[in-house]
Amino acid sequence: MxxxxxxxxxxxxxxxxxxxxxxxxxxxxxxxQISGIPLRAPAYHILDRLDISSGIPGPIHPELKYYPRQ
Missing domain, CATH: 1.20.5 (Single alpha-helices involved in coiled-coils or other helix-helix interfaces)
Structure with missing residues (x-):
């Protein structure tokens, strides 16, 4: 038992x-999947400016950025 x-x-x-x-x-x-940078965040502008001024590709490819869906 x-x-x-x-x-x-x-x-x-x-x-x-x-x-x-x-x-x-x-x-x-x-x-x-993580959301990354929120939509319309100022970080996009900063990353674009750094990409343009440095000539070195940034960590976020332009095709992967979030766009508003209306």
Whole structure:
């Protein structure tokens, strides 16, 4: 009887730990794309000016910038 209860408790705790790990890891695995620089932020103007004045391509490519959708 005790061995049976011990086996059931061990199996239950394994399932509980597995579900807990999945529940805690799920938000990390399903992380969505970050928004980057908000729409119409002054940083776009600064990055464009730095790109023009330095001649070195900036970290944000012009094709990847956010545009208003109206």
């Amino acid at each position: 005790i061995n049976t209860l011990n086996l059931i408790f061990r199996e239950f705790s394994r399932k509980t730990v597995a579900l807990l790990v999945i529940a805690l890891a799920l938000p990390v695995m399903l992380r969505s």
